[in-house]
Structures are given as structure tokens and as C-alpha cells.
Amino acid sequence: xxxxxxxxxxxxxxxxxxxxxxxxxxxxxxxxxxxxxxxxxxxxxxxxxxxxxxxxxxxxxxxxxxxxxxxxxxxxxxxxxxxxxxxxxxxxxxxxxxxxxxxxxxxxxxxxxxxxxxxxxxxxxxxxxxxxxxxxxxxxxxxxxxxxxxxxxxxxxxxxxxxxxxxxxxxxxxxxxxxxxxxxxxxxxxxxxxxxxxxxxxxxxxxxxxxxxxxxxxxxxxxxxxxxxxxxxxxxxxxxxxxxxxxxxxxxxxxxxxxxxxxxxxxxxxxxxxxxxxxxxxxxxxxxxxxxxxxxxxxxxxxxxxxxxxxxxxxxxxxxxxxxxxxxxxxxxxxxxxxxxxxxxxxxxxxxxxxxxxxxxxxxxxxxxxxxxxxxxxxxxxxxxxxxxxxx
Amino acid sequence: xxxxxxxxxxxxxxxxxxxxxxxxxxxxxxxxxxxxxxxxxxxxxxxxxxxxxxxxxxxxxxxxxxxxxxxxxxxxxxxxxxxxxxxxxxxxxxxxxxxxxxxxxxxxxxxxxxxxxxxxxxxxxxxxxxxxxxxxxxxxxxxxxxxxxxxxxxxxxxxxxxxxxxxxxxxxxxxxxxxxxxxxxxxxxxxxxxxxxxxxxxxxxxxxxxxxxxxxxxxxxxxxxxxxxxxxxxxxxxxxxxxxxxxxxxxxxxxxxxxxxxxxxxxxxxxxxxxxxxxxxxxxxxxxxxxxxxxxxxxxxxxxxxxxxxxxxxxxxxxxxxxxxxxxxxxxxxxxxxxxxxxxxxxxxxxxxxxxxxxxxxxxxxxxxxxxxxxxxxxxxxxxxxxxxxxxxxxxxxxxxxxxxxxxxxxxxxxxxxxxxxxxxxxxxxxxxxxxxxxxxxxxxxxxxxxxxxxxxxxxxxxxxxxxxxxxxxxxxxxxxxxxxxxxxxxxxxxxxxxxxxxxxx
Numbered sequence: 052x053x054x055x056x057x058x059x060x061x062x063x064x065x066x067x068x069x070x071x072x073x074x075x076x077x078x079x080x081x082x083x084x085x086x087x088x089x090x091x092x093x094x095x096x097x098x099x100x101x102x103x104x105x106x107x108x109x110x111x112x113x114x115x116x117x118x119x120x121x122x123x124x125x126x127x128x129x130x131x132x133x134x135x136x137x138x139x140x141x142x143x144x145x146x147x148x149x150x151x152x153x154x155x156x157x158x159x160x161x162x163x164x165x166x167x168x169x170x171x172x173x174x175x176x177x178x179x180x181x182x183x184x185x186x187x188x189x190x191x192x193x194x195x196x197x198x199x200x201x202x203x204x205x206x207x208x209x210x211x212x213x214x215x216x217x218x219x220x221x222x223x224x225x226x227x228x229x230x231x232x233x234x235x236x237x238x239x240x241x242x243x244x245x246x247x248x249x250x251x252x253x254x255x256x257x258x259x260x261x262x263x264x265x266x267x268x269x270x271x272x273x274x275x276x277x278x279x280x281x282x283x284x285x286x287x288x289x290x291x292x293x294x295x296x297x298x299x300x301x302x303x304x305x306x307x308x309x310x311x312x313x314x315x316x317x318x319x320x321x322x323x324x325x326x327x328x329x330x331x332x333x334x335x336x337x338x339x340x341x342x343x344x345x346x347x348x349x350x351x352x353x354x355x356x357x358x359x360x361x362x363x364x365x366x367x368x369x370x371x372x373x374x375x376x377x378x379x380x381x382x383x384x385x386x387x388x389x390x391x392x393x394x395x396x397x398x399x400x401x402x403x404x405x406x407x408x409x410x411x412x413x414x415x416x417x418x419x420x421x422x423x424x425x426x427x428x429x430x431x432x433x434x435x436x437x438x439x440x441x442x443x
Numbered sequence: 444x445x446x447x448x449x450x451x452x453x454x455x456x457x458x459x460x461x462x463x464x465x466x467x468x469x470x471x472x473x474x475x476x477x478x479x480x481x482x483x484x485x486x487x488x489x490x491x492x493x494x495x496x497x498x499x500x501x502x503x504x505x506x507x508x509x510x511x512x513x514x515x516x517x518x519x520x521x522x523x524x525x526x527x528x529x530x531x532x533x534x535x536x537x538x539x540x541x542x543x544x545x546x547x548x549x550x551x552x553x554x555x556x557x558x559x560x561x562x563x564x565x566x567x568x569x570x571x572x573x574x575x576x577x578x579x580x581x582x583x584x585x586x587x588x589x590x591x592x593x594x595x596x597x598x599x600x601x602x603x604x605x606x607x608x609x610x611x612x613x614x615x616x617x618x619x620x621x622x623x624x625x626x627x628x629x630x631x632x633x634x635x636x637x638x639x640x641x642x643x644x645x646x647x648x649x650x651x652x653x654x655x656x657x658x659x660x661x662x663x664x665x666x667x668x669x670x671x672x673x674x675x676x677x678x679x680x681x682x683x684x685x686x687x688x689x690x691x692x693x694x695x696x697x698x699x700x701x702x703x704x705x706x707x708x709x710x711x712x713x714x715x716x717x718x719x720x721x722x723x724x725x726x727x728x729x730x731x732x733x734x735x736x737x738x739x740x741x742x743x744x745x746x747x748x749x750x751x752x753x754x755x756x757x758x759x760x761x762x763x764x765x766x767x768x769x770x771x772x773x774x775x776x777x778x779x780x781x782x783x784x785x786x787x788x789x790x791x792x793x794x795x796x797x798x799x800x801x802x803x804x805x806x807x808x809x810x811x812x813x814x815x816x817x818x819x820x821x822x823x824x825x826x827x828x829x830x831x832x833x834x835x836x837x838x839x840x841x842x843x844x845x846x847x848x849x850x851x852x853x854x855x856x857x858x859x860x861x862x863x864x865x866x867x868x869x870x871x872x873x874x875x876x877x878x879x880x881x882x883x884x885x886x887x888x889x890x891x892x893x894x895x896x897x898x899x900x901x902x903x904x905x906x907x908x909x910x911x912x913x914x915x916x917x918x919x920x921x922x923x924x925x926x927x928x929x930x931x932x933x934x935x936x937x938x939x940x941x942x943x944x945x946x947x948x949x
Binding site for chain 1: 444484508521522523525526529621635682684685688706708710712715719720722725726727729730732733736737738740741742743746750751752753757759763782783815819820821822823864865875901917918919920922923924925944
């Protein structure tokens with residue numbers, strides 16, 4: 052816990068009588084002791100704080116800003132973000148619709164060339180598209196259904212995918228007429244339960260996987276050897292993301308045990324863990340600077356966790372959103388958080404202000420996957436309505 | 444969670460006002476119009492924007508801050524219409540006028556709340572006919588076999604429902620209902636008489652009710668079956684993904700032995716000792732990052748000449764290709780943000796190399812690149828790469844000897860005896876920091892960089908086309924998969940889109 056510089060008195064609040072840390076407050080020139088919640092409410096009533104502005108402990112001008120004392124007051128983001136300009140009207144439209152999957156689209160990934168994508172679906176089909184022209188370039192049928200994970204190699208020369216077959220397979224992409232793509236397939240990862248997520252590291256030769264058996268693992272593609280395994284989740288691991296940091300040695304994973312854990316790839320140890328969600332974490336994504344990450348969960352909220360402060364710093368939720376978030380991603384500057392939900396919509400959140408900027412309709416079934424393109428010009432969303440949409 | 448919303452909708456004070464609605468000539472009690480539903484949702488949604496949530500009592504939900512842009516009435520109602528629609532699709536509210544289609548219309552059409560008995564979350568008790576409630580088998584729901592075996596309570600009730608319909612409509616059922624009816628008949632042949640008897644009983648009892656009640660019950664049932672047995676082609680709202688948290692046997696168990704606890708203790712110790720940065724400082728960090736990067740974010744600030752997805756013009760990509768002779772101004776500016784931006788951009792890295800050559804420290808960059816190759820390379824080549832790095836950069840008298848402090852050098856040389864992927868990490872980090880703290884600031888002040896900035900281009904914005912309906916030709920680009928080192932790329936790069944798209948079975 053950080054140092055606090057005020058001597059805090061603990062006791063029953065003069066207003067709500069709850070046992071809380073108290074602040075001295077003068078009301079009608081009388082000294083009282085209120086808990087922080089009552090202070091905020093009082094100030095709001097007197098118009099000293101504009102409605103909607105959220106404070107933590109900074110309720111009297113001139114007083115120093117110090118850390119929140121309890122877990123209730125988490126919206127530090129907004130306070131500092133008061134200085135940031137509000138966003139204007141936001142218009143995004145679907146620019147491309149990719150049709151061709153015969154069943155629910157479960158996962159997708161962008162190629163580094165900013166226009167190609169690979170997508171996988173429930174019927175076992177994995178398709179590589181040039182989403183700009185909407186042409187299909189490659190197609191593979193996996194021997195299993197529910198291909199829940201797919202990834203594009205950094206070089207653009209291979210793809211990886213897996214699902215209910217408990218394996219992750221790497222397919223080199225080839226345009227040769229007589230080549231059977233499946234012939235060159237490499238089975239890389241072996242888990243004891245379904246594969247939920249996979250991602251290449253900085254090169255084509257290493258793959259990181261997450262599985263329903265509660266572990267993540269790092270594999271060498273060429274030999275299929277297990278390089279490192281990561282144990283610690285108490286339930287299925289549903290998602291992972293690699294850190295963009297300079298040292299490139301950590302990644303974050305989220306699971307059904309409501310925990311998001313940060314791992315050191317070299318030692319296999321968990322470095323940090325966060326457990327504030329109320330339900331399964333479906334998706335995690337690093338903030339572009341690498342200092343924080345966002346998570347989307349079945350409890351219908353998205354949350355932002357800061358790694359250096361080691362805590363949750365923002366919650367993105369609304370009463371009218373009652374369906375879980377299946378997939379999240381940041382825009383290039385990290386100002387916007389795109390989140391796809393199981394109620395068929397995509398909500399766009401202002402990361403700094405904590406408010407929703409826009410809601411995008413268009414899909415006819417739940418949005419299962421969402422990724423922003425590598426250069427940030429557009430984002431692609433895949434859905435159970437068999438289509439993928441690129442919006443800008 | 445939907446149910447919480449439904450319950451609050453039905454709240455006598457704050458909920459939707461229900462009146463007797465007219466449906467043709469009959470009066471239906473306790474109903475509401477589609478419009479009412481949408482309005483109530485807007486209202487409630489409006490409430491949650493204020494900041495205080497009477498329902499949950501916490502500060503978490505729905506706080507937006509004054510900065511949320513004013514929502515037009517249309518967008519508010521689009522969202523509430525969508526939400527209302529979902530509620531209807533999940534069977535919590537059903538329409539009285541057009542019971543076949545589970546859609547919410549924001550007009551005067553009447554709706555009613557579905558009885559909790561029929562809620563999708565209600566678990567149906569077992570009957571003699573069944574062996575317990577069968578869950579839909581994950582992943583194998585092919586759609587042609589809608590009823591899991593053995594027979595469940597819902598199947599027998601479905602049979603009764605369809606039998607009733609059959610009798611009433613005298614055999615004139617819809618196609619898919621006929622199919623289901625026949626399937627069920629085959630399945631529970633032995634108790635079919637029972638089913639028909641039940642159906643007849645229910646019909647007779649119904650005749651004795653008032654017309655209003657009858658309509659209501661009919662619609663209720665209809666809606667329930669539409670949700671639970673959707674006609675072919677309609678999306679099934681009850682579908683879930685593959686089961687999670689099943690199969691404990693396949694879970695990799697964390698054996699709670701000595702090792703485990705030792706690790707836990709170590710983790711907790713590290714966690715306590717870790718320096719935590721104040722949230723306020725982290726947040727300042729976000730704001731700074733935001734200020735720096737927002738002009739570079741195409742979604743926030745647009746991109747010049749134009750966003751290829753919007754105008755179908757790929758000039759933006761051509762101008763920002765990894766290797767290009769004239770980089771754009773934004774790109775060159777970005778190299779000044781921090782060292783990793785410079786080194787991760789191939790063009791930036793090349794410029795850095797040029798600069799380092801002038802300073803006679805180019806071997807640093809080459810060493811760093813070689814270490815990266817080691818870290819992310821193939822397992823089988825590790826020994827080979829380590830050796831090559833040693834020969835080139837670390838051996839005494841090496842041609843491109845790098846300047847590392849003696850301690851790190853000692854450790855690295857020791858580690859080379861048992862080469863592994865991370866053996867060069869310390870040395871690599873040292874050199875990286877050297878470049879970052881020493882060479883990089885000089886690079887930014889150098890003439891080389893200043894010239895780059897001056898010569899960098901700002902692409903002009905594409906003029907809006909006069910005839911916007913003439914869509915530009917969308918050209919395909921060569922796939923990266925074609926860029927093989929052997930130089931085959933030249934031959935095949937012309938039109939990959941005409942290459943056959945083979946459908947592969949594996």
C-alpha cells in the first residue's frame with residue numbers, strides 16, 4: 052500500500068453512521084466527521100462538483116491528492132482525465148463484410164501487412180482473406196469443430212489454429228497449385244483440453260498457447276518441443292496477450308477463475324495477478340504503451356488494470372449492458388477501447404474518461420472476436436452470424 | 444442478469460405501466476405496448492447516466508462524467524429497441540398480436556411478460572418419462588436432431604404442445620413443426636396415446652376459459668416454443684459456446700506440495716516488496732501517451748491521404764510501407780517518441796544503423812539483432828547461434844567486438860558454456876540500454892535526423908471525388924507468403940488473386 056500522509060481517524064460517520072475512515076468537514080461552520088462517500092454526496096448537492104465528475108479523496112480544493120483507502124473508490128482515471136478533451140461525435144461504419152464461413156466465426160487475427168486476416172469458425176474451417184478486396188486466399192478444414200483460436204505469423208507466411216482437438220497446428224501458407232496445405236501441417240502444441248487462444252511471439256518460430264486445462268505454454272514450432280509451461284490458473288484459461296514492452300518478456304492471461312495473471316516467459320512464474328472481475332474473463336489486451344491491460348468478462352464489464360500501480364484503475368460498464376463482453380482491443384493511441392458483446396453490439400469506450408463513446412450495431416448474433424488492425428486504420432469483428440465485418 | 448431487468452420492469456411503482464390492451468375485439472389484461480417498453484428502457488437508461496444507482500447502491504455502475512457527448516434521441520431509442528428486442532427474443536416478453544415472430548415493435552402492439560414458469564433459466568423437474576434434464580451436447584448440435592436422447596421433460600411437453608396444435612388445426616402444421624411432430628411420434632411411440640390424451644384434456648380445459656385468457660395462454664406457449672425450438676434458419680438464442688469448467692480429469696492439477704507452497708511464498712514476498720507507483724502518476728502517464736499518440740491514431744485523427752478502408756485508396760499503405768524511400772512526417776516524428784519506436788520500424792532501424800556507423804558503434808545494433816535472433820529462434824539452432832555471436836562479438840580480438848562491462852562479460856562467457864535461449868539476455872540488455880541512453884539522444888539531435896524530418900513528406904488529403912458512387916477499383920496486393928527468400932516472389936507477385944484458392948481437407 053502506498054504511504055498516505057494524513058492521519059486518518061476511523062469511526063462512525065456523522066451522517067450515515069457507517070464505520071469508515073473519516074474526514075474533517077465543516078458544515079454550516081460546525082466541525083463534523085464524515086466518511087468520504089458522504090462528503091462527495093454533500094459536495095454534489097451544494098454544486099461544488101459538476102454532476103458526473105468522480106473524485107477520490109480530493110474533495111476540498113487545495114488538499115493533496117492521495118491514494119484511495121478502500122477498494123470502492125476506483126475511478127482515479129476520470130479525475131485526472133478531467134483535463135483531457137472530450138471526444139466529439141463518433142462515426143464508424145462497416146466498410147467490408149466478409150461472407151464465406153458456413154458457421155459461427157470464433158476467432159480472427161490480422162497479418163502485419165494490415166489487410167490480410169485469418170479467421171476460424173465452428174465448422175472447422177480456417178480461411179485467410181485479403182479483407183481489402185474481400186477475396187479468399189487460402190482455406191483449410193480442420194479435423195475438429197469449434198476452432199477457437201487462430202493466429203497469423205509475423206512474417207505472413209504461416210497461420211496457427213486449434214480448438215477442440217486440444218492441439219495447436221501451424222500451416223505454412225502456400226500458393227502452389229498442387230500443394231496440399233494440410234500436408235505441411237505441423238502439430239505443435241499438445242494440451243489435455245481444448246485450445247482457447249494462441250499467438251506467435253516476435254518470430255514465426257515460437258508459439259504461446261492457452262488451454263481449457265488451466266495452463267499456458269510456450270512451444271518451439273520447428274520441433275514441437277515445450278519450452279515453458281505456466282501453471283497457476285485455477286480453471287480454464289480463455290485468452291492471452293503478449294506485452295509490447297521493450298524487453299518483450301511477459302504476457303497476460305485471463306481465465307474462468309476470474310483472474311488475470313501476468314507471467315514471466317523466461318521463468319514460467321506468475322509475476323502479478325488481478326482478481327476483481329465477477330465472472331469468466333473472455334479477453335485481455337495490453338494498452339499500447341504496455342503499462343496496463345484491459346479485460347472483458349461475462350460480468351458485462353471491461354476493466355483496466357495498471358501494472359505499475361498493481362491495481363484496477365477503471366471499470367467500463369453500464370446498467371443497460373447486461374451481456375458479457377467477449378472481446379476487447381485498443382485503438383492505436385489507446386484512447387478508445389472497442390469491446391464486442393454477446394448482445395450483438397460493439398461498444399466503444401473512452402479509456403481515459405470511462406464513458407461510452409458509441410455503440411455499433413450490425414451483427415445479427417453475438418460478437419465473438421474483435422481486433423484492431425496493426426496500423427490502427429480499422430477494426431475487424433467476427434460474429435456468430437457467420438460474417439466478419441471491417442469497420443473504419 | 445436479464446431477469447433482474449425484467450423484475451424491475453414489473454415493479455409496480457417504477458416499472459412499465461400496464462393496462463388492459465385491446466387486441467382486435469378482446470381485452471387483454473396486464474399488457475403493455477411496444478412503445479411503453481422502449482420508453483421505459485430509455486428512461487431507465489437515462490437514470491443510470493446520472494451517477495447514483497439505487498439498484499446496486501455502489502458507485503461502479505454507469506458513471507460517465509460530464510464528458511459523455513449528448514446522445515441524440517434516435518441513438519438512445521436504437522439501443523433500447525435493440526435491448527428490448529433481445530429481451531423478447533429470449534422469451535421474457537412475448538407479443539400478443541403477431542405471436543409467430545419474436546420481435547419488439549416500438550408502437551402500439553401489445554406485449555406481456557412471460558410467466559417465470561417459462562423463463563429460459565427455469566429448470567424443469569424430471570418426469571417419469573425422462574432420465575433427468577439433458578444439456579445440449581457441446582459442439583455436436585448439428586441442428587438436424589433437435590431432441591437429445593433420452594427423452595427429457597421438455598420433449599414430452601413439446602409433444603403435447605404439438606399434438607394440441609395438430610388437433611386444433613386439424614393437421615395443418617407448419618413444415619418444421621410437422622417434422623418435429625413426426626420425429627417425436629417416432630420417439631415416444633409407446634406413450635403416444637398418453638400424449639394425445641393430455642393434449643385433448645388441455646384443449647378442453649382451455650375452451651372453458653375466457654377468450655382473453657385463452658389468447659394469452661396461447662401466445663405464452665407459442666413464444667416459449669419459439670425460443671426453445673426455433674424454426675430452421677432462425678438463430679437460436681439459447682446456444683452457448685463449448686462447455687467450460689468441465690472435465691476435471693483433464694485439468695492440469697496444481698499439486699499442493701512443498702514446491703507449490705514455496706513458490707506461493709516467493710510470489711507473496713516479491714509482491715510485498717514490489718514498489719508500486721501511485722495511480723495518479725500512472726494516469727498522468729496515460730494522458731501523456733495519449734497526447735503523443737492521438738495524432739497518429741487513424742481512427743481518432745484520420746490519416747492522410749485517406750483511410751484506405753473508407754476511400755478504397757491504398758496510397759496510405761504504399762506511403763507507409765516498411766521500406767520506402769520517402770517516409771512520412773508522422774512516421775519520422777514517431778521515431779522521436781522513444782527508442783523502441785525507432786528500433787522496431789525497419790526504416791528507422793536502418794537510419795539508426797547509418798548513424799551508428801558514423802559513430803563507430805554499429806556493432807552494438809548488430810549484436811542486439813543477433814541476440815533477438817537467438818531469443819526467438821529455433822530451438823535446434825541455439826548452440827549454433829550462440830557460438831556465432833561469441834565469435835563475432837564477444838571473443839577477444841573479435842572483428843566486431845562489443846563493449847560490455849567486465850562483470851556482464853564474465854557472466855555471459857560463463858553462461859555460454861551451457862548455451863540456452865536466454866544466455867545473452869544480460870549482455871543484450873546492457874547494449875540496448877547503452878544505445879537507448881547514449882546513442883539515441885545524440886541521434887535525435889543529429890543532422891541526419893534533422894534532415895529526415897525536413898525531407899519527410901506530408902501527403903495531401905485525397906480530394907473528395909466528384910462522383911462518389913463510382914467505386915474505385917480495389918487492387919489486391921502480393922501476399923507476404925509469396926515473398927520467399929529464393930526470389931520466387933518476382934514471378935508470382937503479379938496477380939495472386941487469380942491463383943486458385945484450393946480447398947484443403949486435412
